[in-house]
Amino acid sequence: MAVRRPGNDSPRLTARGAATRARIVTTAANLMFRQGVTATTLDQVVDACGVSKSQLYHYFPDKEALITEVIAMRENHMVSSQKPQLDQVRSMRDLERWRDSIVTSHWEREVPYRCPIGSLATELACRYDDARQSLAAVFARWQELLANGLSRMRESGELDPGADPAKLAVAFIAAMQGGYLLAETMQDERPLVVALDMALDHIKAQVKTPVASLTQADN
Amino acid sequence: MAVRRPGNDSPRLTARGAATRARIVTTAANLMFRQGVTATTLDQVVDACGVSKSQLYHYFPDKEALITEVIAMRENHMVSSQKPQLDQVRSMRDLERWRDSIVTSHWEREVPYRCPIGSLATELACRYDDARQSLAAVFARWQELLANGLSRMRESGELDPGADPAKLAVAFIAAMQGGYLLAETMQDERPLVVALDMALDHIKAQVKTPVASLTQADN
The missing domain is CATH 1.10.10.60 (Homeodomain-like)
Known part of the structure; x- marks a missing residue:
């Protein structure tokens, strides 16, 4: 193609x-x-x-030309829906709000637990290398939007200087995609929530830990 | 169908x-x-x-009858390849070995970064409810095999008594599935490794933390 x-x-x-x-x-x-x-x-x-x-x-x-435009449309939608929120990310609380919006948007809009970009990727990546590359670029863009927020958190001192925003962002998008797949297959939002919470906890583990919570963890 | x-x-x-x-x-x-x-x-x-x-x-x-058998075959393969390893899980080290085998099996067998079960689910769950249910049962079985290992770790005292093996297993399978999707789309194993490491860290966070490492984290 x-x-x-x-x-x-x-x-x-x-x-x-x-x-x-x-x-x-x-x-x-x-x-x-x-x-x-x-x-x-x-x-x-x-x-x-x-x-x-x-x-x-x-x-x-032909259909291939239409698929190309569908991918471009999905990228535009992702950016227009995700960028305004992700550009505001400066704290764990902002990330939690973003997580909530991911979960609630499905039942608010009555759409299935299914990522428009992830589902295109699963079906197209194995067959059409051009489409695969376009979709890889969409994921890279999404990861970058999130990584920028995590970089701001690192710069402001909320995240540890050793935190790797790019890697944390990849882990988050992976958790989201896997969460969608299980939620759709199980017809149950819980796997998506569990996966997103894991990804948030993974980021939280890079938050400079106050002494109080260490003492508690030691009990 | x-x-x-x-x-x-x-x-x-x-x-x-x-x-x-x-x-x-x-x-x-x-x-x-x-x-x-x-x-x-x-x-x-x-x-x-x-x-x-x-x-x-x-x-x-018809094709539907063939798909039914393909799902059953994939379930048998998953159980025969995963059960022997997961039945041995009694420690974090065992889980790390399992993670390694997931990653290396792809380049050893020269197959794409793509889960045979996850890719069936993405394509079939939205269209065929019977197939979706069969695939949900396969994921549930996979999660159960892992959760059993995590339960053994909890019983032996390696994991905190408050750890939830079923939830940790869902999070792990979600991370794996999302990692596969990104790895296939990017043609790069790193997103899979990053996602699996996040899932392992998520389990490690439930390991009773020795005082020494708390002191270190506090620096």
Whole structure:
């Protein structure tokens, strides 16, 4: 699969054309999220979107071109939903609030416990190297947003100078992804909560420990 | 998809028939592992296996019946590969050896960083409730094998009496699954190692802490 850079070969679009194109991408992304990429056919996208197949082909020469745009859309969504929160991270309390928002967003929006990016990665990484690379870049970006917050915590002295923000961020995103997978399979949010709490505890272990809690741990 | 209990409607098989049937399941499992379930067609299985399509249909009425057997095979493999090691777990050192075997098994066997069970779950859980339930049972079994080891560590006094083996096991399997996902997407084993180390540290935090290390942490 030759995954092109998004938008590279798009024709100049009218406002209406751009809206139709965006609607096709959103519809495809939703279908792929709920049933998987391979299981989603262009016929299903056309039906769900209310466009003709020739309209779809006008914007996307093939399914691969559509997948490329879905990945780009998911990256934009991740950044627009995660960056405002992660840019505010300066303390453990901020991280706990972020953890809470991850858990509650699923039942608030009534979407399954399933990461839109993680589920794309599991299905695409093994087959399409371009898509794999794009998704690796999305994860790297996500980890960076979190690592920046952890770096601020280290600079302010909340985290130990020896703490490694990049590594802690990788561990957190891994816990989140594994938590999603178990939560979806078990249809139970608890594995996600347990995994995120482990990742938070892992960061907390890098918080300079006050003497009082050491004494308590020694009991 | 009506995923039947494995083997329920199998005809009585000759030794040769049983071998052919097992070969079809193994071939399908390998293809599904490397390229995904939906992307694997029965034609590909037939070609890779060197059987005729009518032979395949003799053993499996449809793809769903084959998927049911693939899940059962993956469960058997998980138990036969994990149980001997996890039944030996009585200390942190044993857990570290298990962690090492998870990481090295991939480059020793030259297979991708990808969990055969986790990848089935991501693709099937959102679409087929029977498969989801079967895979939830496989994860529960895996967690139980690990939790039993952690319970032994708690009973022997290595872990704190307040440690929760079931919860620690869920966190460990989540870290492993998320680590696999990132390692596969990044084509780099480090996210898997980082995630597994976090999970080990999370268990270590429940080890009764000797006074010496508390003093050190207090510096």
